[in-house]
Every structure is written in C-alpha cells, then in structure tokens.
Amino acid sequence: MAPVRSRRRGALGWAALAVGLLLVALVGGTLVYGGYAQRAALDPESAGSDGARAVVRVLEQQGVRVIVARDRPAAERALADGEATLAMRDAPMLSDDALRDLTDRARDVVLLEPRTRALDVLLNGSGLGGFADDEAVAADCSLPAAANAGSARVGELMTPGEGVTSCFPVDGEFGLLTVETTGRTITALDALATLTNATLPRDGNAALALAVLGQSDTLVWYLPSPADADRAADVPTLSELTPPWVTPGILLLIVAALIAAIWRGRRFGPLVRERLPVTVRANETTEGRARLYAVARDAPHALDELRRATRGRLERLLGLSARSDPGRIADAVAARLGADRARVHGILIDDQPRTDRDLVAAADRLRDLEASVRAAVRTEGTTR
Structure with a gap:
C-alpha cells in the first residue's frame, strides 16, 4: 500500500503543479491583455486622467463633429474633402513624405505631442526645448486662440523656426508654435499638459483647447498605429537578420532544459509541518x-x-x-x-x-x- 500511496501523492503533486502553471499563465495573459486594452494617453474616447474625452464632449457641444481615426487609411478617408482639422499625436512610423502627404489633406493641423522630426518637417525647422514648471504661463502673443485663453499650463517647450509664430514664452522657449502656409495653419503644443481630462480645467487650458481644435466644423483625431508604417522604410527585424536555424535551435534548447528540469527535479513527498517564524510587531x-x-x-x-x-x-x-x-x-x-x-x-x-x-x-x-x-x-x- 505504501508504494501506491507514494505514487498517488506524486501524481497529485504533478497535477497541482500543472494547475498552478495554468493559473499563472491565465493571470499573466489577463494582465497583458488588460494592459494593451487600456486606452492610451490622449485617446479621445478615454475617460482616464490622461485621456481626452472631456475636450471631445465640449467640442461636440459646440457643434464640432469629431471623427476618431485609429489608422492612417481611416484618417485619409475622413480628410477626403479637405475641410477638416487634423489632430494627431507623434507618428514615428510615418516617413517625412507620408507625414507631409497626410497633413496636406487637412485644412488645419494640430500636433498634440510634437517631436523634433515633426517640428522640423512641418514647422520650418522648429525643435524641442525644455519643460516649463507646473504653473500658468501668459500667452504674450497676438494669436487669437492664445490671446483669448490668456494663460495656460504648457508643459514641454519648443524653439520656433523661421516664420513661426510663438506663444507662451518661458526663458526664451515657447509652449505653442503655429505657422500659416498655403491658406492653412499648423499648430504644435504639448497636449498632455493642456488637453487631457485632468489638465483641461486648469487656468485657460479649456479656452485654448477649444480655439485650437475647433477651427473647422469637423475634427479628425488621428491615433497612429504601428501598421501605418511605410514598408519600404521599415528597419529589418531581428528575425530577418538572424540565420534561419537560430529560432529552431533556441526552441530545442528550451525543450531540453524543461526535460532536464523534470528529470532532475525532486519528487513530491508528504508535507512537513514546520513552526512559523516569530511575528515581530512594527513598533x-x-x-x-x-x-x-x-x-x-x-x-x-x-x-x-x-x-x-x-x-x-x-x-x-x-x-x-x-x-x-x-x-x-x-x-x-x-x-x-x-x-x-x-x-x-x-x-x-x-x-x-x-x-x-x-x-x-x-x-x-x-x-x-x-x-x-x-x-x-x-x-x-x-x-x-
């Protein structure tokens, strides 16, 4: 009877191990999926502190139609008539030509999270600067959208290029840049400090947001997707750079390691009751x-x-x-x-x-x- 009990305990131990690994995999998958399912910052449909649902609702109450485009083809379709304002985060996957082509389809453009490349390409060689303190900054310019706001929290600062109008100065750098070319305007500002659900009620942020985003009857809010990249400009992946035998070799090593772990692993035996360590109070x-x-x-x-x-x-x-x-x-x-x-x-x-x-x-x-x-x-x- 003893060998039978020992085998039964061993089988139960392996079953418990399998169930535990399955639970860990399920929990990990749920956490990973939940992390990807959460809306990103500046998502116009997100009610989180970094989302932008509040400013979208206010724009809709003012009669502005907001179209959310989660990929480049959807944005191009929404901009087909050339009369809409395009609001977009930084799109590093787009080439310079693709970036110009997309923004040329809009009547006005608002860069919500500008990076150096987009500023250089679209705003005549402008660039990024430092960061402003978390306090209101006066507009100090004649641009109507900024002047009506009076003051705002600007966050990341920029340096203007040639012919670029700049507002909200802080130590020689600016929180908002805009340039007018061929009858349309391109504006750049740090939307994370101005347009999110958490920052919109501060100072003149709401007035600035409505003036910048509500320039036309239709606003196309483009959220770049990795699938929007120009395939010709893609950098080769690691799998493309490595020889074809590397991946099977890695899989074989993993299988061998698992077999060795099972072979050398200790058998499950009866539980041993041990005295727990003494609990020490915090004081x-x-x-x-x-x-x-x-x-x-x-x-x-x-x-x-x-x-x-x-x-x-x-x-x-x-x-x-x-x-x-x-x-x-x-x-x-x-x-x-x-x-x-x-x-x-x-x-x-x-x-x-x-x-x-x-x-x-x-x-x-x-x-x-x-x-x-x-x-x-x-x-x-x-x-x-």
Missing part, C-alpha cells in the same frame, strides 16, 4: 532601530529618517508630485506658510545635530512645521 522593530541609532550615536542618520518621512507627508499635504526634490518641497512649505525660506530649508534639509539634545530639538521643529502646514491647508480648505 518593536521601530524601537529596535532607534536603540541601534542611539548606541551608534548616529544622530544625523536618525534625523535624516525623520526628515524623509516628514517630507513624504508634506508632499501629499501640498499636492506635490511624487518623489519631488527636497528643495522644492521646502520652497513650497515656505511659500504656503509665508515663512523664511532659509529657516524652512534648515529644518527640512540643512541643519545637522551634534548631540541627542540637538536631535530632539530638530524633531520638535519638524513636528511643529508639519502641524503648521496641516493647519494652513485645513484653514484654506475651510475658507474655500
């Missing part, structure tokens, strides 16, 4: 680390840990982006409290304790600073 771990710092007399290291935790909480209180620079957090705290910038920098970054008494005093200052920020944020929220 005991914290106290243990504190004692280690105290024994080592490492007050600066202990204060750095306190500062790191305090800055993380201040980040969330002030609505700053994750992993912000400590200096930027300190500047934001000083601006919110109206406090001396150098003193706030000293509390959050610069001051170094020499004794345990200095460490306790620094910890008290961190606690008081955080409490002041919480009170200021709470008071501001109540006032609003």
Whole structure:
C-alpha cells in the first residue's frame, strides 16, 4: 500500500503543479491583455486622467463633429474633402513624405505631442526645448486662440523656426508654435499638459483647447498605429537578420532544459509541518532601530529618517508630485506658510545635530512645521 500511496501523492503533486502553471499563465495573459486594452494617453474616447474625452464632449457641444481615426487609411478617408482639422499625436512610423502627404489633406493641423522630426518637417525647422514648471504661463502673443485663453499650463517647450509664430514664452522657449502656409495653419503644443481630462480645467487650458481644435466644423483625431508604417522604410527585424536555424535551435534548447528540469527535479513527498517564524510587531522593530541609532550615536542618520518621512507627508499635504526634490518641497512649505525660506530649508534639509539634545530639538521643529502646514491647508480648505 505504501508504494501506491507514494505514487498517488506524486501524481497529485504533478497535477497541482500543472494547475498552478495554468493559473499563472491565465493571470499573466489577463494582465497583458488588460494592459494593451487600456486606452492610451490622449485617446479621445478615454475617460482616464490622461485621456481626452472631456475636450471631445465640449467640442461636440459646440457643434464640432469629431471623427476618431485609429489608422492612417481611416484618417485619409475622413480628410477626403479637405475641410477638416487634423489632430494627431507623434507618428514615428510615418516617413517625412507620408507625414507631409497626410497633413496636406487637412485644412488645419494640430500636433498634440510634437517631436523634433515633426517640428522640423512641418514647422520650418522648429525643435524641442525644455519643460516649463507646473504653473500658468501668459500667452504674450497676438494669436487669437492664445490671446483669448490668456494663460495656460504648457508643459514641454519648443524653439520656433523661421516664420513661426510663438506663444507662451518661458526663458526664451515657447509652449505653442503655429505657422500659416498655403491658406492653412499648423499648430504644435504639448497636449498632455493642456488637453487631457485632468489638465483641461486648469487656468485657460479649456479656452485654448477649444480655439485650437475647433477651427473647422469637423475634427479628425488621428491615433497612429504601428501598421501605418511605410514598408519600404521599415528597419529589418531581428528575425530577418538572424540565420534561419537560430529560432529552431533556441526552441530545442528550451525543450531540453524543461526535460532536464523534470528529470532532475525532486519528487513530491508528504508535507512537513514546520513552526512559523516569530511575528515581530512594527513598533518593536521601530524601537529596535532607534536603540541601534542611539548606541551608534548616529544622530544625523536618525534625523535624516525623520526628515524623509516628514517630507513624504508634506508632499501629499501640498499636492506635490511624487518623489519631488527636497528643495522644492521646502520652497513650497515656505511659500504656503509665508515663512523664511532659509529657516524652512534648515529644518527640512540643512541643519545637522551634534548631540541627542540637538536631535530632539530638530524633531520638535519638524513636528511643529508639519502641524503648521496641516493647519494652513485645513484653514484654506475651510475658507474655500
């Protein structure tokens, strides 16, 4: 009976392994498919924070017909009458000639995510610059669409080419470029900072979006597809560059490795009951680390840990982006409290304790600073 039980346990073990691998494959496939099924950023049918459904709905309420083209042939069909505005993300798969051919079919063109090549080809040698801070920038130009908006969040900046009108200047670079040629306009702006569902309500972003995208009765929103590439300009794939025997050889090695793993794998035996490790409470771990710092007399290291935790909480209180620079957090705290910038920098970054008494005093200052920020944020929220 013992050999029968052993074989039965072995069979059950292999069955459990097969079921586990099948579950892992199903879960992995679901995650991969779900990742591809999600709408990309600036998708006009996406309600996510990076989507653009909000601006499409507003345009439709203003009488603009929005056509979503998810490949190049669909975009060309929608632009057949030559009276529509074309809005498009960067299309690296299109050659320069294909890019010119597609944009020539539209009355007006809006580059939503311009890259250097598209700017060079379509806007007379313009190029990319740096990035603007997350704050409103004045239009400072006579272009009606920008002037009516007044100010906007512009994100990525650009440098204009010859004959290109530029708006929203930041340190010699600009957030919007436009050029008029043969009776039509080509405009470029960072739509991720201006047109998404999350950024549209800020400052004059909505007015700028409606003015730029609503230039005609029909808007064709083109989302480039990898299938739109010009086949003649395709770079050879890895499979095309390798000899024909490489792929079968790799598959044979994989099969051999699996057979070797099964051959040398350990047999499944009965489960062995073991005592679990002792569970240690979080506060005991914290106290243990504190004692280690105290024994080592490492007050600066202990204060750095306190500062790191305090800055993380201040980040969330002030609505700053994750992993912000400590200096930027300190500047934001000083601006919110109206406090001396150098003193706030000293509390959050610069001051170094020499004794345990200095460490306790620094910890008290961190606690008081955080409490002041919480009170200021709470008071501001109540006032609003």
